[in-house]
Each structure stands twice: as C-alpha cells, then as structure tokens.
Amino acid sequence: MxxxxxxxxxxxxxxxxxxxxxxxxxxxxxxxxxxxxxxxxxxxxxxxxxxxxxxxxxxxxxxxxxxxxxxxxxxxxxxxxxxxxxxxxxxxxxxxxxxxxxxxxSGSLHLLTPLAKQLATENNMMQQELARLLDQGINYPTAYSAAASTLFSNVDEKEEILRLLLQPNxxxxxxxxxxxxxxxxxxxxxxxxxxxxAYHDTSPSPSxxxxxxxxxxxxxxxxxxxxxxxxxxxxxxxxxxxxxxxxxxxxxHWESFRQPLMHLLMTQTLSQLSLLSEVTEGLEYRIKKLLPILSHATVAELLHSLKTKRYTHTKLQRMLTHILLSHTKEEMSPDELAxxxxxxxxxxxxxxxxxxxxxxxxxxxxxxxxxxxxxxxxxxxxxxxxxxxxxxxxxxxxxxxxxxxxxxxxxxxxxxxxxxxxxxxxxxxxxxxxxxxx
CATH class of the missing domain: 3.40.50.620 (HUPs)
Known part of the structure; x- marks a missing residue:
C-alpha cells in the first residue's frame, strides 16, 4: 500500500x-x-x-x-x-x-514531543497552575503556556517552551x-x-x-x-x-451574519444564553448590558466592546458562532468531545x-x-x-x-x-x- x-x-x-x-x-x-x-x-x-x-x-x-x-x-x-x-x-x-x-x-519538535507525552495524561501540577493563573484574570493562551513551562526543570527549556507556546502554530x-x-x-x-x-501578518512582506x-x-x-x-x-x-x-x-465575513446574530442576542433570555457553549463566567450579562447601546453596531464593534483582558478575540468569536448556531454547553462538553x-x-x-x-x-x-x-x-x-x-x-x-x-x-x-x-x-x-x- x-x-x-x-x-x-x-x-x-x-x-x-x-x-x-x-x-x-x-x-x-x-x-x-x-x-x-x-x-x-x-x-x-x-x-x-x-x-x-x-x-x-x-x-x-x-x-x-x-x-x-x-x-x-x-x-x-x-x-x-x-x-x-x-x-x-x-x-x-x-x-x-x-x-x-x-x-x-521553528520547524522543530524537540521540546514539543516530550511535553506532549507528559500532557497526554492529566497532569495535576499543570492543571493547578493553569487554574491559578486563570483565577488571576490571565487569558487562556498565556496561562496555558506559562503552566506548561512549569513541567521543565531546566531554566533554558522553561523559557523556550514559554516562548514557543505563545506562537499559534x-x-x-x-x-x-x-x-x-x-x-x-x-x-x-x-x-x-x-x-x-507570520500567522497574523496583515500585509505581505516586502522581501x-x-x-x-x-x-x-x-x-x-x-x-x-x-x-x-x-x-x-x-x-x-x-x-x-x-x-x-x-x-x-x-x-x-462576520457582517454577513449580523442580522440573525443580533436577533438571537436580543431575543434569548439570560438563562437561555447561559446554556450556550463558550458563554462563560457571566458573559451573558455583559452581552445584555451592551446590547442597548450596540443594537445598530457591526459584529466587529460588538466584539470590540465585549473584549476584556481576560477574553481573547478568538474566544469571543467562537462564542458568537456557538450562539448563532445554538450550540449548547452540554453537547460541546469535554466528555462529549472526548x-x-x-x-x-x-x-x-x-x-x-x-x-x-x-x-x-x-x-x-x-x-x-x-x-x-x-x-x-x-x-x-x-x-x-x-x-x-x-x-x-x-x-x-x-x-x-x-x-x-x-x-x-x-x-x-x-x-x-x-x-x-x-x-x-x-x-x-x-x-x-x-x-x-x-
């Protein structure tokens, strides 16, 4: 074959x-x-x-x-x-x-491979550190990279893992x-x-x-x-x-979905929104609080208004997609995805x-x-x-x-x-x- x-x-x-x-x-x-x-x-x-x-x-x-x-x-x-x-x-x-x-x-797996072997099973030390950092209001990508770096004892390796995991690929x-x-x-x-x-480059490189x-x-x-x-x-x-x-x-693009998305945000109750995937930690209250002043806003403006230090733009976009498609927390739970x-x-x-x-x-x-x-x-x-x-x-x-x-x-x-x-x-x-x- x-x-x-x-x-x-x-x-x-x-x-x-x-x-x-x-x-x-x-x-x-x-x-x-x-x-x-x-x-x-x-x-x-x-x-x-x-x-x-x-x-x-x-x-x-x-x-x-x-x-x-x-x-x-x-x-x-x-x-x-x-x-x-x-x-x-x-x-x-x-x-x-x-x-x-x-x-x-980097084009290299020399540190990612041993880290993956450790993380393939639940690592209590890393999970505890991750939870501690998230409780401080640090966004998930930054907290995850910092928590993962604690699994290495060598200072140089710690620093390299921290740097590597702040890069999306x-x-x-x-x-x-x-x-x-x-x-x-x-x-x-x-x-x-x-x-x-680079992943997020917004214009071509002149070189x-x-x-x-x-x-x-x-x-x-x-x-x-x-x-x-x-x-x-x-x-x-x-x-x-x-x-x-x-x-x-x-x-x-996102504005292609503005009308149905805004309809759902305005007609869903707080309890209904809270059941949807990625609507976490009271985000439903933040959405409802902002809607009266954003009823005619673009989706981009809505995302900008929802953005805080804790929530990445990506997390908020995923939340809006799940709201648009009525995806519940239950069907998107780790147990179900596993x-x-x-x-x-x-x-x-x-x-x-x-x-x-x-x-x-x-x-x-x-x-x-x-x-x-x-x-x-x-x-x-x-x-x-x-x-x-x-x-x-x-x-x-x-x-x-x-x-x-x-x-x-x-x-x-x-x-x-x-x-x-x-x-x-x-x-x-x-x-x-x-x-x-x-």
Missing amino acids: STVVGIIVEYNPLHNGHVHHYSRAKELSGAKHCIAIISGPFLQRGEPALLSKHARAEMALEMGVDLVIELPIHYAVQPAEWFAYGAVSLLEATGIVDYLCFGTE HTLGLHYLIALERLGSSIIPLTIPRESA LSNIASATAVRKLIFEGHIEAAAPYIPRYTQEIMKREFSAGKGPI KGPGYLRILGFNSHGQQLLKQMKKTSTLPIVVKASALTHDHLERDLQAAAAYANSYNQPQARELFRDYYEPPIRICSKSQVFSTKAYASDAAFLRNASED
Whole structure:
C-alpha cells in the first residue's frame, strides 16, 4: 500500500504558502498520496470562512490533494485541544495514514514531543497552575503556556517552551502531538518551518515575492478584490473565487451574519444564553448590558466592546458562532468531545482518492459518509445546519444551496482543472453507496 500523508487545513483561502506546505509534506514524508482534513463553514478561530467548504475542498483537489474529509463543526470551532483531537481522530480512523505533517514557527519538535507525552495524561501540577493563573484574570493562551513551562526543570527549556507556546502554530502542533499520544496512534508526526509570512501578518512582506499570510490575503481581497491578492494565490484559487463571488457566494465575513446574530442576542433570555457553549463566567450579562447601546453596531464593534483582558478575540468569536448556531454547553462538553467524531464525511476526491476510499472501506473504523441521508448522527445534523446557515448569508440564497449537502455527492476531479458534475460520475455511485453503508 502506498504511503499516505495527512494534513489538517482550513484554506481560507488556499494560497502559495499552503502550496509550499503541501509540497514539503509530500517531500518530507516520501508519501505518494495526501489526505486533507478541512474545516467546514466556520473555522477554529470562530470566524466564518471566506468561501464555502465545497469551494475550498475544490481548491485542495486542484492543488493535488487526493481526498478531502470535513472536520465536524463540533471540533472545527474549538480551542486547539479539541480542534486537534477531532482532526487527528479522523486521520487515525481512516486506517491508511502514515504521517501527519504540520507547520510550526521553528520547524522543530524537540521540546514539543516530550511535553506532549507528559500532557497526554492529566497532569495535576499543570492543571493547578493553569487554574491559578486563570483565577488571576490571565487569558487562556498565556496561562496555558506559562503552566506548561512549569513541567521543565531546566531554566533554558522553561523559557523556550514559554516562548514557543505563545506562537499559534506551536500550540496547535503540541495538541496534534497530544492527540496522537492519547489515541495511541502509529501516525508519525513531521513539521516544517512556517515560511516567512507570520500567522497574523496583515500585509505581505516586502522581501517576499509570492507568499503572504491568509490574514493578509483576505485583507487584500476585501479591500481590493481578487486581483490585489493574485500574486499570493494560485491561479485555480483565483478562478474558483471569481466564480463563487460572481454567483453571490462570497466573500463571506462576520457582517454577513449580523442580522440573525443580533436577533438571537436580543431575543434569548439570560438563562437561555447561559446554556450556550463558550458563554462563560457571566458573559451573558455583559452581552445584555451592551446590547442597548450596540443594537445598530457591526459584529466587529460588538466584539470590540465585549473584549476584556481576560477574553481573547478568538474566544469571543467562537462564542458568537456557538450562539448563532445554538450550540449548547452540554453537547460541546469535554466528555462529549472526548468520544471523538462519529463518521468520515467525504467532501471530494480525485482518481487516487477513489483508490484510497476503496482501501478505507476495509480499514476505516468509522462509517464513510458520501451522502448526508445515509447516516443519522447528532454531529452530522449540526454540520448540515451550519452549512445551511452559512449558505443563507449568500446574496440570493437558493434552496438547493441551503441543502446542498443533501442533494450533491462529493466533488471529483479526475485531472487538473476537470471538475466532474453530479452526473459525470454516476458510474461510481454503487461503490460510494457501499463505502458509506459498510
């Protein structure tokens, strides 16, 4: 069986830095094939994606990824621990992934690996220190990095871990490693250094000709349309974005959801809000107190007003997403999330990906879903609701877009720039049906 490398992505949108990551992942692992786990309509930092999950899956296939699997929204809109656990669980469940490759700022795992081994089981000393720091009003990312550093006795190592975990890709990388340990996975982790553009850079570096962060690319798109971002994204990304935007399907941003979000904030009672995920420590009171003076505010202004030293912008965005989608604390609890995803939802594949699916039919530990109606699962129902809520933000949403997950099978690309329509691969229907039912 050919070697397979897994990558965990959002592609918001897919840019030249992602192409570099994909190419280096295959080169470093020596893998012939690649499986990507991709977030759906709402992302890890709590924001809506620029484009639909289908458009972003198509970008991945155009780049060369063989099989694209959706990360359920229960895990996609979560802090690093559960985002990583959900995504790694899917790669493990395929039964065919040999390597996991991800980017870090340093390109090294020499301190993250031993730390992950310690944190894979509950560490009382770290948890106590974390709780103490949070009680002081320190935000979670800063408190977590400080608490983790206490597990090292060497002063230099303490300082390095503290520095590493204040960088987002190292934090996510650590949680990928922890997830592999908790799952007892044989998947081998690999990392590559993030190329030049920093995670939060809002503009391209003048020293680079073709790499910019996703944040910078989105800023260029919102401010100057697709042409402004053209130097930093592949041609197929440009073409897919032009097609989607021309059809009124983007660019999507938080303000696209302002009306339904404000409606929910104004009509939910304090007790109803308190039941929703990420509405913690009395945030429902802060929301209700601010609403009278923010009833006509943008979502950005609402987030700015809610922001305090204790709560990061990301935590507040995730809270608003959970409110928008009515996600409760109970269904997003650690006990529930620890159960892991319940299925492998296929968004797209190429001819090599079809062969991988055939292998997975024998090796997968979870049902393979290519048709939404083929499986009944609470998480899948939430995925479908999120997709419908996202499509409802389009300029002129059509019923078929709102319920696309029910109507259309996965995207299939047979070769570069050859996207099959629904009818074009009807001959594969029996195979796909059998794969989802086994």
